[in-house]
Amino acid sequence: MKKRKPPRAVTIKDVARMAGVSIWTVSRVVNERDGVSEASEARVRQAIKALRYRPNIMARALKGRATQSIGLIIPSIENPVFPPLVKVIENTAAERGYSTVLCISDGRLEKEAQQLELLVDKRVDGILFNAMGGYHEGFEILRETGTPVVVIGRKIPGFETTNVSVDNRLGAKMAVDHLIRTGMRKIAVLLGQLEASSAIEDRFAGYKDALATHEIEFREERVARGNWSFAGGVAATNDLLTRGVEFDSIFASNDSAAIGCIETLLANGLRIPGDISVIGYDDAPVASMIRPHLSTVRAPNALFGVQAVNTLVKLVETGEDAHSEVVFEPELMVRDSTGSALGS
Amino acid sequence: MKKRKPPRAVTIKDVARMAGVSIWTVSRVVNERDGVSEASEARVRQAIKALRYRPNIMARALKGRATQSIGLIIPSIENPVFPPLVKVIENTAAERGYSTVLCISDGRLEKEAQQLELLVDKRVDGILFNAMGGYHEGFEILRETGTPVVVIGRKIPGFETTNVSVDNRLGAKMAVDHLIRTGMRKIAVLLGQLEASSAIEDRFAGYKDALATHEIEFREERVARGNWSFAGGVAATNDLLTRGVEFDSIFASNDSAAIGCIETLLANGLRIPGDISVIGYDDAPVASMIRPHLSTVRAPNALFGVQAVNTLVKLVETGEDAHSEVVFEPELMVRDSTGSALGS
DNA sequence: TTGTATGCGTTATCAA
């Protein structure tokens, strides 16, 4: 069992010694600040290369400078909306010179709080927080330590921060409006568990908005709740079916559930959209992979992620404490799981 | 533009002062080492709580102790195999007390090297490296600095490390064997781009193995290459179709491509598995969401991720430099896109 | 233009 050779020991001192200058000079060169003669600079650079010197980020951070890393908290990575978001965030952050510490909260409030604390301890320069929407007293650590945070995807009621979100309520209304435009009237809705995420309730509200706009009566029996997942969609649809609820279309509040829903309807011999129209939410990549191609609502994830990172970086680098808010509008994606608009 | 209040300033000194002891005592208490009287300990704990003291990890790291974080490099997060892997890795790492710095390499060798360097600079305690399989001289930084690394998913030829991988060649052979057992003989294969990943070539080799075992002639014309993605699957299948190649089944070397393939076949009026059998690889969640449910090969991702983290943590904590190797066996998942076995 | 000395928050050494 040979041991690894001890971790690198070449410090700024070694470079200074080799270049025959003081550490002050080396420091200036490394940080690309002027005040160093060209001759010295050249010698320092040479020494740096020869010694393969790399500055110790810990020591820098200890001196009060930034760690050049941000934290990212998301509830899940298996929900297909998140991978594209994570990708664009990691990418944008990297371009801006920050690395990304990933935390997955499983949508549990205490875990969110605990991860927030962890990230603060790790001295990340800022945090991108895709919260479930609930408030936890542990969140106050952000205030106490002054750690910049941008809450993404939705807002946390009662906890004022900078926000970058998508209008879930509007998106849901757009989806249901579309169903109504294609002649549907008996519209069932698939929701996630009550306590899961505030986004769910926003989408529920949008559903009701659409109904109200078109003066369609809301019926509690047309609401089915399950997990926000494929299995949840299957279960909720079966529930609808076995309860003998009358419906001509379904608004599933996320794509995974919508796909489970479609699967179940097809398994029951129903045609889509012939017998039942189905519309999802999120426009996950799968949406255009399944048959029939799923009509859905797209959140502008790329824009969204870039905006979130840029907003956070601005907060970090200016040291400001402004509570701005950006709300993106979703976009309706009409594909094959819903009929075409009537008349009009 | 109000500025944020300056970051927390409560240090070990403040605690010592408040508790009326020296920093030595506080340090011992914080690190749960003995040699402190109960009376002192109680006072210190009280002060810690009152002051909301939290140790500065940077200072600790500077003193040579670990950063309690690991780096994770993956080529993509949008390929559906990775989210479950990332999840289990983040989770296991967190349980072991490590946070995860995520880097997405886009499958580019230079980016892999650059991210390796970044992670080393960030002083992560170890790196989980899902490499594309190619070698880059930048990898040597791991050697130079003695940073523990576990290469996961596949091996890097010519770069000896600790490895946790899945036998891609065997998995591919299992898939094609299954096709053959169900009576198929004219088996086409969908591959990713040549330079993309060594896993692709391993799976290609497994395909040839199966053919050879059953004394079926290998025909170059039955090979189609595209991106390892839905779009790639569509393109490759169209290629096969327009070239008029004869085939009774397709082995798509990943699930996304398989789904693109199925989409294309169905769009061309072919029945699955009636006319053409299709088998994928990876058992991504989508595999069981589409119709027909996709037969595929599953890599034991959960086990795999746990094993990878544990192996890395062991390397980190023991300081050993052993080059072990663990190879997991894949599992055949027979679903509805292939026929049932004949005779036997 | 360059060097010296100090401090950042910890842990570890060595006395007391």
Add this chain to the structure above:
DNA sequence: TTGATAACGCATACAA
């Protein structure tokens, strides 16, 4: 059982 003090590697105020 404790305390004072020296590193750790770097940035910087102050001197030269």
